[in-house]
Amino acid sequence: MRQQQTLLNPISCTGVGLHTGKPVTLTLRPAPTDTGVVFVNRNGHAGAMLAASVDHLVPTELCTAISGNGFQVKTIEHVLAALAGLSVDNVFVDIDAAEAPVMDGSSAPFVRLIQSAGVKAQNRRRAFLKITRPLEIVDGSRRIRIEPSSTPRITYTIQYDHPMIRTQTYTYDHSTHAFATEIAEARTFGFLQEVEALWARGLGRGGNLENTVVLSQEGILNESGLRFSDEFVRHKVLDLIGDFSLLGLPFIGHLIADRSGHALHTRLVKQILDHPECWVLLNADQTISQPEFSPSLSSSQRPATAVALQAS
Ligand SMILES: [Zn+2]
Incomplete structure (x- = not known):
């Protein structure tokens, strides 16, 4: 703490x-x-x-x-x-x-x-939000789940029918050092056909080989190669860390994502906030004043927060 x-x-x-x-x-x-x-x-x-x-x-x-x-x-x-x-x-x-x-x-x-x-x-x-009961969202073959754990941990699995990816799984145990050395360097990626389709729709205009790993049918277009052999799944961990920060406070739990993406990440954030019986707050100051900017919890959750505080 x-x-x-x-x-x-x-x-x-x-x-x-x-x-x-x-x-x-x-x-x-x-x-x-x-x-x-x-x-x-x-x-x-x-x-x-x-x-x-x-x-x-x-x-x-x-x-x-x-x-x-x-x-x-x-x-x-x-x-x-x-x-x-x-x-x-x-x-x-x-x-x-x-x-x-x-x-x-x-x-x-x-x-x-x-x-x-x-x-x-x-x-x-x-304050930390500690998960006490599991929560899960399943969408076809995609799923994301958070379960109780003594430390913040993420296990991410991706699967693409591409020779440089196939199935990749990465388990990340959070620390500032681990983030900086294992995750932060992993770049965003896209498939050549999709990148071309994006450009046709007016998206991805700032994207190029200096800021995106672009996958062709057999390999990647970036001449400098990959930063990690599993850079793709590490980038998904990075995205999940960013999306989960919309929770407003750090979590303690094990996030398990399988072929997930931004939409599922943020749906789980909402589900956590909607289910205060599945978590407690740790290390919170006993008197929570109303801060000028209060992004920590959605307004509908503040009474539940107070309950969780008294209970912990
Ligand atoms: Zn990203």
């Missing part, structure tokens, strides 16, 4: 959006305790704030997006994964376009930003 954490200093990067292809500047700034991850619009409705919460999720294809307070920001999962992976709880994310920068298609550039900004402990405890 630990204290809440934020950045020591603000830090910025620039890039393009994977789907829009538009230039974007993203700045990570220190934020007070209980802020959570809050996006700040630096374009148009300047200054509007939007918590990275499942409450603000919008259905999109191929990425995770949130919308509200007059703006939308999509493809947020890789920067969210870096923040969750390095245990940065409170941060303002200033952004001047409708999509986060894709950078190299992984979380590694955001990890390097956070590491160079520095992380500091704050004077309030970090």
